[in-house]
Amino acid sequence: MSRVHKAIAKLKELLRMKVFQALLFILLGLISYFVMFxxxxPEKINVSLLTPSDKTIRAPQTVVDKEKTEQDKQEAAKDVEDVFTLKxxxxxxxxxxxxxxxDSVKEVKEELETKQVDNEESQIDGPPSKKVSEGIPAHVTxxxxxxxxxxxxxxSDSVFSALLKADDENFVMAxxxxxxxxxxxxSTKIPAREVEPAKNRVEEQLKASSLPGEIKQASIELARFAIIQNEFYDSQxxxxxxxxxxxxxxxxxxxxxxxxxxxxQLVDRDIYRQLKLAGFLEEQTSYLPFIGLxxxxxxxxxxxxYYFQLINENTDKKQSQILLFSFVYLLALLIxxxxxxxxRAEYIDMVYFFPAAFAAMLIKVLLNERLAIxxxxxxxxxxxxxxxxxxxSNLHIAAGLYILLSGTAGIILLYTKNYRTKILQAGLLLSVLNFLLILALLFIMDVRSLKIEFIFYIISSLVSGxxxxxLTMGVLPFFETGFGILTTVRLIELSNPNHPLLRRILTEAPGTYHHSIMVANLAESACESxxxxxxxxxxxxxxxDIGKTKRPQFFIENQMNIENPHxxxxxxxxxxxxxxxxxxxxxxxxxYRMPEEIVSIAREHHGTTLLKYFYHKAAQQGEDVREAEFRYPGxxxxxxETAVISIADSVEAAVRSMGNPTSDKIDELIxxxxxxxLQDGQFNECDITMKELDMVNKSLSETLKGIFHNRIEYPDFKKTK
Structure with a gap:
């Protein structure tokens, strides 16, 4: 394991420079490209015209069949009927x-009648004049x-002749x-081919009238002459x-x-054309998919x-996060x-067997939710x-949705990182959600499944969840140990009283052990607040305070029934x-290879505070002492967390030294x-606020009042004989 630690340490050292961080992501990209190449x-197939196909071929993408589309347009144009407009x-x-x-005939008749009247008046005593009917040919002209x-x-002349001969009543009727x-x-549509039938219709109507013979024939001829085509082809x-x-x-x-x-199936000319259109018969390989990838x-x-460059963490922690993320990513990609x-499975898409939430859950436990997403x-x-x-096609959208939604569900279900059993519980719930997710995708795609396929879906959802x-629980210890990452699971393991260091404190410095337990109770509630x-x-x-085990008798909590060596x-x-x-x-x-966070708490919990007791003791002895010499090195x-622990450590020791702690005394002391x-500047290097310090004050006060509450004083009964 030491070799692993050394290798990781060397990698971290390299990643301090941004150029090596960029090279790492370039390497991850190259590996990803090689995996998905x-x-x-593009798939190439061997098919020949008028030969059976050796496999079922589906279109890799949607393409427009221009030739067939043009044929359909020509057919549609042929089916359109000509438009005729009624005039x-x-x-x-x-x-x-x-x-x-x-009207013209009527005018001639009126003119002739007028002339006839004039002639009759001028020749009353002379021979009689000719009647209108006797000069018809001249009148027709x-x-x-x-x-x-x-x-x-x-x-024909007969039309005008008949009209001129007709009396006024028949003329008007005609x-x-x-x-x-x-x-x-x-008033009806009369196309060119219907002109003669229309003439016949108008003739039939007039034949049925009561007009005399000659005038009827004249009316029929006039009507047939009047009927013409009134519906014409409209080119526009x-x-x-x-x-x-x-x-x-x-x-x-x-x-x-x-x-x-x-x-x-036999590859006929139409199928062969479609295969060519879909790109299966192209001799040259398309490089677009490789460019897109x-x-x-x-x-x-x-x-x-870019995201890792924005992380506001110390350099060592950032390098650990980059390395850990890279290893988890490569592991998930390999799986x-x-x-x-x-x-090639017959019944089911293998993506549903993939542990889609593994990487997300592991990153959430080891790092944070943002990187998990x-x-x-x-x-x-x-x-x-x-x-x-x-x-x-080259994109299986359902697979991407399944991995995305299942991974997100894993992040949400892993609402706590306190116990390994919670990870297992999240996996069980995830199995149920995976099955429902699979059904949702299948129903949306309208896939008809057999009973045996549903059995495989149930199995795959269980396997995936x-x-x-x-996998998360299995590889978690390796990442924790290899990267020195302090997770909640690791913290719980370290809190086990059987840990060698805790047993050492209990046996060699029991007073320090109980002091640590009290401080832990105070600090935990204050931090959570x-x-x-x-x-x-x-x-x-x-x-x-594990360092006190080296000289336990020099610390007051361990000086039970012994003289103070100081x-x-x-x-x-x-x-x-x-x-x-x-x-x-x-x-x-x-x-003992304890996590760096625990080491930091032990190193920083006293900060640069002053050892007042020994400083004043040295000053009382008349020595020329400097205050800086009696301060912790920091x-x-x-x-x-360390700031709260430093307060809780001092408060617990001070309250324990009080003879009769009351609520007011405890509040004033805290x-x-x-x-x-604050005045000593001990919190200048952490981001704790005044509001948070006030909340810490209230939390410590409530906890201590619960410990040092007033008790009933029981009477002392003497035994009687």
């Missing part, structure tokens, strides 16, 4: 046209002249019926409709994880390095890679890559003996000791 290496104004135009023909050539060219029939038919709207249909076509995608070809590792390692090698995030990110075998706690580590304070108190010694010699118990204690603790308390330490 195979997991991102509603055509109906009124044709009605107005036929109405103008009737006159009516045509009032219309355009396009109209007269399409209509006009109304013709215009109504034209309006009715032209048709193009817009085609464009909308094309745009509505969803891109054809080969989805990630979609089976392109089943094992034994490098970027991911660079980001995570840079983040960790993860080993478990992933069995990924950090290592959980890093391992979850890498887990998506390491466990991607059998996944459709229990192995996390078992200000949020400091009460257990560390208690265990530190057990060992803070009465025969010079104050300088007595001072040296008393002060020496600090260095003697540090030496003994280092000999250093002053560096932590809150306050005076704290004020004296």
């Amino acid at each position: 195979d997991n991102v290496k 509603k104004e055509y109906a009124q135009n044709r009605v107005d046209l036929i109405s103008s023909i009737f 006159l009516a045509k002249q009032k219309l355009t050539g396009d109209v007269t060219k399409e209509l 006009r109304d019926l013709t215009l109504t029939a034209i309006h009715n038919v032209m 709207k048709s193009e817009e409709k085609v464009q909308a249909a094309v745009e509505s076509v969803e891109p054809v995608k080969i989805l990630q994880g979609e089976v392109i070809v089943e094992e034994g 490098g970027l991911l590792i660079l980001l995570t390692m840079s983040g960790l390095y 993860m890679k080993t478990v992933s090698l069995f990924q 950090a290592i959980t995030i890093v391992l979850a990110s890498y887990g998506t890559i390491i466990f991607n075998d059998g996944s459709a 229990l192995s996390s706690s078992i 200000i949020g400091a580590n009460g257990l560390l304070a208690r265990v530190g108190c057990y060992y803070h 009465d025969r010694l010079d104050p300088e010699i007595s001072k040296d003996i008393i002060i020496a118990h600090v260095s003697d204690g540090v030496e003994s603790l280092r000999k 250093p002053k308390p560096q932590t809150k 306050k005076s000791i704290i004020v004296e330490r």
Whole structure:
């Protein structure tokens, strides 16, 4: 074990320089890259056109099939029907046209009638004039002249002749019926192919009328002439409709994880095209996955390095944290890679067997929650890559979620670090949560599982949860011993009365032992009142006076029924003996490889305080003494725990020396000791505040009042014969 300590010490010495810290994280990144290199290496397959596939191939990522998408767009464009627009104004135009023909004929008739009346009046005594009907051909020509050539060219003379011959009643009836029939038919859609049927419809309507023969035929001819096409092809709207249909076509995608070809299925041209599209047939290897992996590792390692640079700890402790974190990370990465090698299991994804909370729980016990969360995030990110075998892509998102959530649950469940059984209890609870987490992921992915698969899920959740706690408890002592880390578990082991040093205090300096127990009770409650580590304070108190075992009779608590040897010694010699118990204690603790925190408490609990008794004794003897010579060498308390212990140590000794301690005397005594330490500058090097000192004052007062409470004085009964 000494070799391990030496190696770790050398590494710590190197890590004092930031360049070696950076090199360490670069090394961790290179190892991580090497571990995950195979997991991102693009898969190459051997398939040939029109031959059966030797394996089932799934799409590694979602890609758009542009060729198939274009075919679907062309099909959608073909299915779009042409858009035709109804010209509603055509109906009124044709009605107005036929109405103008009737009006022209009516004007001719009126002109002819006027001329006939004039002729009759001028030739009353002469021969009779000709009637209108007798000059019809000339009148038809006159009516045509009032219309355009396009109209007269399409209509026969018989139409105008019939209208000119008709009497007023039939003329008006013919006009109304013709215009109504034209309006009715032209109000409906009449495409080019429906023009003749529309003419027939208007003819049928007029045939059913009660008009006389010639006028009816004239009306029919006029109506058929009026019916024309009123629905026309709209190129703009048709193009817009085609464009909308094309745009509505969803891109054809080969989805990630979609089976392109089943094992034994013939690779036809379409499948071969899809394989090529998915990148399986590319001759050149894509380097993008390797670049992406490098970027991911660079980001995570840079983040960790930056975090450790921000930690406000002393240099030695920071180097220990960096080394310990690195070892735990490498161990977890090795376990993860080993478990992933069995990924070919038939029934279950092997990520669920991985002890996902192991690293998080171990880092929480050894270091702190922040680093535990950090290592959980890093391992979850890498887990998506390491466990991607059998996944459709290079990232197994479910694996990453499982590691992240299971690790976080382990951190939360390990709410106390007091006993190893708590770690095991956390593992049992974690097993249940792991199973529920697996079910949640399976249900979200809509995976249909068989009964045997559920059995494997139960087994895997138990293995993952229990192995996390078992591994944590198993490797914890090695890290504690190798790095000299003081954990709660280690503190509890050191508090065992059977520890060799505690047995030595009890047997060689029983007064010091009981004094240490009393100080431990005072310091623990006081530390807990200000949020400091009460257990560390208690265990530190057990060992803070271990140096007194070298010369126990020179300390007043051990002078039972013996003369005080200091009465025969010079104050300088007595001072040296008393002060020496600090260095003697540090030496003994280092000999037994006690944690540095315990050693620091033994070295700092007196700070640089003055040995008042021997200083005043030397001054009374008339000697020229310097106050600095009668002070402890220090250093002053560096932590809150040591500061509280120094107060509790003085308070316990002072109260024990009081003849009749009362509540007021105890309060005054505690306050005076704290004020004296403040004025002496003993707390200048630790971060304890005035508010916390006031809380320490109250805690010590309550504890001491409970110990030295008033008791009933029992009467002394004399025995009688």
